[in-house]
Amino acid sequence: xxxxxAILVENKPGVLTRxxxxxxxxxxxxxxxxxxxxxxxxxxxxTIVVSGDEHVFEQVMKQLNKLIDVIKVSExxxxxxxxxxxxxxxxGVDSSTRAEVMQIVTVFRAKIVDVGxxxxxxxxxxxxxxxxxxxxxxxxxxxxxxxxxGKIAINRGAKTVKVGK
Amino acid sequence: xxxxxxxxxRAVIESLYNEGVEVIFGYPGGTVLPLYDELYDADIRHILxxxxxxxxxxxxxxARATGxxxxxxxxxxxxxxxxxTGIATAYMDSVPVVAITGQVPxxxxxxxxxxxxxxxxxxxxxxxxxxxxxxxxxxxxxxxEAFYIAGTGRPGxxxxxxxxxxxxDLIEFEYPxxxxxxxxxxxxxxxxxxxxxxxxxxxxxxxxIFYVGGGIIISEASKELLSLAETLKAPVTTTLMGMGAFxxxxxxxxxxxxxxxxxxxxxxxxxxxxxxxxxxxxxDRVTGKISAFxxxxxxxxxxxxxxxxxxxxxxxxxxxxxxxxVLKSLLNHVKDGKTRTGEWNKKIGVWKKETPLTYRKDELLxxxxxxxxxxxxxxxxxxxxxxxxxxxxxxxxxxxxxxxTFISSGGLGTMGYGFPAGMGAKVGKPDSTVxxxxxxxxxxxxxxxxxxxxxxxxxxxVAILNNGFLGMVRQWQELFFDRRYSETCMQNCVDFxxxxxxxxxxxxxxAKKGEVRHVIEExxxxxxxxxxxxxVEREENVSPMVPAGAAINEILELE
Numbered sequence: 263x264x265x266x267x268a269i270l271v272e273n274k275p276g277v278l279t280r281x282x283x284x285x286x287x288x289x290x291x292x293x294x295x296x297x298x299x300x301x302x303x304x305x306x307x308x309t310i311v312v313s314g315d316e317h318v319f320e321q322v323m324k325q326l327n328k329l330i331d332v333i334k335v336s337e338x339x340x341x342x343x344x345x346x347x348x349x350x351x352x353x354g355v356d357s358s359t360r361a362e363v364m365q366i367v368t369v370f371r372a373k374i375v376d377v378g379x380x381x382x383x384x385x386x387x388x389x390x391x392x393x394x395x396x397x398x399x400x401x402x403x404x405x406x407x408x409x410x411x412g413k414i415a416i417n418r419g420a421k422t423v424k425v426g427k
Numbered sequence: 428x429x430x431x432x433x434x435x436x437r438a439v440i441e442s443l444y445n446e447g448v449e450v451i452f453g454y455p456g457g458t459v460l461p462l463y464d465e466l467y468d469a470d471i472r473h474i475l476x477x478x479x480x481x482x483x484x485x486x487x488x489x490a491r492a493t494g495x496x497x498x499x500x501x502x503x504x505x506x507x508x509x510x511x512t513g514i515a516t517a518y519m520d521s522v523p524v525v526a527i528t529g530q531v532p533x534x535x536x537x538x539x540x541x542x543x544x545x546x547x548x549x550x551x552x553x554x555x556x557x558x559x560x561x562x563x564x565x566x567x568x569x570x571x572e573a574f575y576i577a578g579t580g581r582p583g584x585x586x587x588x589x590x591x592x593x594x595x596d597l598i599e600f601e602y603p604x605x606x607x608x609x610x611x612x613x614x615x616x617x618x619x620x621x622x623x624x625x626x627x628x629x630x631x632x633x634x635x636i637f638y639v640g641g642g643i644i645i646s647e648a649s650k651e652l653l654s655l656a657e658t659l660k661a662p663v664t665t666t667l668m669g670m671g672a673f674x675x676x677x678x679x680x681x682x683x684x685x686x687x688x689x690x691x692x693x694x695x696x697x698x699x700x701x702x703x704x705x706x707x708x709x710x711d712r713v714t715g716k717i718s719a720f721x722x723x724x725x726x727x728x729x730x731x732x733x734x735x736x737x738x739x740x741x742x743x744x745x746x747x748x749x750x751x752x753v754l755k756s757l758l759n760h761v762k763d764g765k766t767r768t769g770e771w772n773k774k775i776g777v778w779k780k781e782t783p784l785t786y787r788k789d790e791l792l793x794x795x796x797x798x799x800x801x802x803x804x805x806x807x808x809x810x811x812x813x814x815x816x817x818x819x820x821x822x823x824x825x826x827x828x829x830x831x832t833f834i835s836s837g838g839l840g841t842m843g844y845g846f847p848a849g850m851g852a853k854v855g856k857p858d859s860t861v862x863x864x865x866x867x868x869x870x871x872x873x874x875x876x877x878x879x880x881x882x883x884x885x886x887x888x889v890a891i892l893n894n895g896f897l898g899m900v901r902q903w904q905e906l907f908f909d910r911r912y913s914e915t916c917m918q919n920c921v922d923f924x925x926x927x928x929x930x931x932x933x934x935x936x937x938a939k940k941g942e943v944r945h946v947i948e949e950x951x952x953x954x955x956x957x958x959x960x961x962x963v964e965r966e967e968n969v970s971p972m973v974p975a976g977a978a979i980n981e982i983l984e985l986e
Binding site for chain 2: 271272276279280283287317320321324325327328329330331332333334425
């Protein structure tokens, strides 16, 4: 079972080490991780996907909350949230395949961000399934290189993950 | 007008004044020279140890005996790494300690400079929090936060690493009144609804038992526990960390649970229908085989650390809060209730009579007898222990009456802890008799501190239960490894009387039962740091014993 956590932390050095250290020490598994600053410059937000049963997940939440630099831990539900990843994919092409690849890019509403004689770099954002689907199709043409970010997620509607008073 | 500027090192001393620090256990070195220069004139007692590990244990022992935050100090690199065992010991047992370390100058950090170690990285998993100060202006805030974090909520060690150049940078010193930590707000009061539910579970139970530990001592909830137990007429089992939280001679006390606990404590847990767990963490040494633990009981778990609740066992009713507060409000809810524990207490009474803690009382000098005699001569002593058989016998045969009188490494099980911790306890409680119950193995892990106690006139009594073995390991080898005593024999390796005398301490020896009382009295009378070498039966076992991984009612009775 996968859970997506939004963790608000102090924006200062060493915090990522504390969080990552906790995961390794308690033998929790990180599936994906993304960090960036929030609307408040003193606060960063980590989005971490963890796998494990309910008991493990409960412990993860509680142990994270014990870290002094962790301000708030929330779960982002699978539904009723926007989940996004970004991937950059370099695909080998020649004159006979270029058009077909470009068609796939259009269908997926992705972007071509670099064009070379023998390759294209495609930028795609979307949830994990969409990016996986695109990757599957492009494999057929030969993926030379691929980079994927960790997942970020935000609740739909008025619900927010914010530092309390 | 601008305030006078002071160097960072001076700011550290001023911060320590503000926190009311009276004593530091430490050892100087290159990167803490500015700090030691300030200490030279400071109104803070400094105890110069002989190994940094002892500084950390002494600060820990001081904290456990007094309830205050203990402070230790070491230089960078090896000085700092030598603290690590002591810090980990304090972390496992939730002891408030602030460890201050020097660090190489800021410009050299990361260059593998002389005596550089990444001590904040190293201690990350064994501290409640730690700091590397990068700007001298942060010193007051960091110290304020460190003492606050160490001493509140579930206490624990906090390390502050201070580069040498930061110690000489000049700052305007102002100590903050309050801490502002967005991510740390310990919860003191329990949820009132949960407390009410707990009260009704308790009133509905026929066979309740209190299972209490170090949390009672930390939150100073002994009085509340006593009233509650007496009101409900419910038995109380006290973990190793909780020794002294409930008087062990009280009729409702069933002693220690778990691996070397009393049979009747383990029977009572297994047959109870409600466990009221307070300030405990269901350690594997207590629960034995977890799937067979207390099969008929509902569990109420009261703890200040939410992460402990549900970690090892399923809990029916969690209450997050400070033990003292929660027990107080629980008391209000059960005050007038009638309990039906009569039958239950009768049953426990029978178990107590049929399966008492005992040992063979013949003419030979057995270690349990030594502990009984220590109890007879010094009933109000603070007992610090090493780890192993000596620790278990001290827990089993000394009558602990009040909190903060049993000082022992429970979670980490650190050999070499007892003597320096006892030294710290004596510094904090100079009017108490402090006895270190030691094994010949454990004592040799930090015996160099004899030099410290003599130099600083800290009259602790070290009672070595000398069996010439690493006794607990030998016991396991006897029981589970066909008596193949692989590397556990240390017989006749050192003359402890001469060792004590070499350091200028008093050395005494007793090899017969008849001599025991006399040497204890002599040690007490001398008022000097004393080592007593009790030459005891070599292959005495700690009994009873629940083998690791067995259910706690599958108990071995050992000869």
